[in-house]
Amino acid sequence: MTETLAGGAPAGGPSLPVIDTDPFGHEVLTDPLPLDAALREAGPLVYLSAHDIYAVARHEHVYAALRDWQGFQSGAGVGLYNFRTQKAWRPLSALVEADPPHHDAPRRVLSALLGPRTQRRLRAEWTAAARDMVDRLLTTGPGDGRAGSVVEFDAVTCLAEAFPLRVFPDALGLPEDGREKLLPFSDFLLNAFGPRNELVARDAPRARELSDWVVAHCEREALAEGGFGTEIWSAADRGDITPEQAPSVVRSLFAAGVNTTVHALAAVLYALATHPAQWRRLRAEPGLVRVAFEEAVRWASPVQTFFRTATASARVDGVAVPDGAKVLLFLGAANRDPRRWADPDAYDLSRDPSGHVGFGFGIHQCVGQNLARLEAECLLTALVERVAELDAAGPARRRLNNTLRAWDSIPVRARIAP
Template sequence: MTPSPRAPEPTSGLPPPASGLSPSGAPALDVDPFSTEFFEDPHRIHEALREAGPVVWLSRWSVHAVARYAEVHAVLNDPATFCSGRGVGLSDFARETPWRPKSLILEADPPEHGRTRAVLARVLSPGVMKTLRERFRVAAEALTEDLLARRSFDAVSDLAEAFPLSVFPDAVGLQREGREHLLPYAGLAFNAFGPPNELRRRALETAAPHVDWVMAQCQRQNLAPGGFGAAIHEAADRGEITHDEAPLLVRSLLTAGLDTTVNGIGAAIYCLARFPEAFARLRGKPALARAAFEEAVRFESPVQTFFRTTTRDVEIGGVTIPDGAKVLMFLGAANRDPRRWQDPARYDPERQTVGHVGFGSGIHMCVGQLLARLEGEVMLGALAARVGAIAITGPVVRRYNNTLRGLERLPVTLTPA
């Protein structure tokens, strides 16, 4: 088998440790996972975090963190000890008021979480995905033909964003006017999970028009019959959720169903353009489209971090984290942990990626994952069938966000097959 492409290894040294230990005895690191340095090259910092220990103390923000796969997976799968109801960002909802009404999915704990998630799980079930596949496939093929005619374009705005925006809002049943608010709202929501830095402050200062539009679209009278949104309101008619909860559940769908898809497709295109041997393997075996998307999600981890809050004193790796403490999980670091993955810095479309935490894990696993996977699969399948090569033809610009990892610009040129 042809060796799979490998990402360049970091050349700079690891961040120095902070002086001393945390109050819990965890090794301390003076790194900022919400800095430009981290956004540009998280892998160097991830390595330092993993090698420092199973639990580290981030002195910059006074929080414990886990970056190894085993510990990240364990935290994600123990919602009784590591709760989400106090916020999945740095803000602690037991001590401060959320910037918007709490998510009924992301920021909820059992048993309430199970009640509302069951509704979304049915709305976005595998059976529903089957009914959408042909429509999404046709849209992906049409976009690919258009991009081939243009040859050169921005793979972020013209592909990674354009394709989900061409199919997802219609599937939800959103009105056409104002859809330009969708991506800014998603960016805002994920920036808000970070600390009170400039990204978060700027996002909240400009939030009002995006929040107002999104909340208006979540109301029943603004949603087209037959879409995801209408199905959620119908669940309220059956008494599965309340009528007040229905708009908030639609709002959760608008975030869960778009951001991971856009950044996941962008990550896949970026990988296939950088590693032409991987794209050649995909072209030779189009059935790898789903696996190529999945591996891109592991390799780039569009969602980099999430927080949990401890509900009791808990010991991890010999470190006792006290009750009520924020714990930061580095999903991206876990997805490249050599303790879990063989040669993790290699993009391999044929890798067995089962168990990666790019969509989370446990009861809070991304509710939009099936939608993201469907869109990623049909889009990569369309490209594999019609495109001979993808070449990066200009400066690649990263988009900064406190939680998401993605690109602002990715200029490429396509060569027809």
């Protein structure tokens, strides 16, 4: 990594540390931790010359920027491209890429729909689904599910992908046919928040097919009665949102309701498989399942970065950011900031991980984060009930993405409990 920490920034901008490393380069996406550390140490605000953007990586300042929607707007796009000055080449999210007042009504509808009443209703259903999935997985090995027998499986394909793709599309009201398109659609969308690099080019041939399927399944007629999708359309009937907004609000769940949860679940399974002492503690104290999940989101940060666009009022540690500049918020770096966390690189169930920014913060924080927590609680509880020991069975393999810290494969070995 090449750094230049003197001189600085574009003409007319503040004198700032400059780093010329590409945050979307293959090496950084494979292992973001060295760049994260360099950004934190460089200063509260850093200029990234590779893309003519600014970066914020310390927890204090990422947290402040996420709260300051007036200074760091989302409505110009949460990707690299500035839709304040460039024509939008993709549909913008009705929630993530809208600021008040346009953001308010869709947010209210989803907050009510995905709130505590829904979570209570889904808990029993998702608990049963998780137990069924774990039971089936553990009885397919040579030991046929007997106590003490060992089963090896891929935690990504068998659990982290399979469970959300089973329960969330059901709750949304999607048919069985085609729901496998949700992951590649969301993967492409989150890649598109970065530059048009080889990752975007790799998935571009399927973009039209995936987008057309999603658009078709945002319509009322394609959604099962009683699911989240038809409830959103009912909100349009009541006048809570407009009929034009309804498909965009449904689409926001397609984009964010599966992929980020998949890789958050993968993160906690990877963390526990590579930290057997923490798995043993979780087995001894199953009430720590929520802590295990939150600590994994802090430690691994499935959503690594999000862009904002500076307005005239944007400040970082008292320094003005040029109006219209793109600012990349490094959520993963903030979540391992030693100024905020003791021993931040450790995965530790003794820690209170509250305050992490893995789900964002402020008015644009992830509206479905409590459903992700519920999915994790159901799945981890089912595993804790049946698995005495969990460890890695081979090297894990990442899936590179411009926004996510994602996984293709996590081989694990589970010994079935008495």
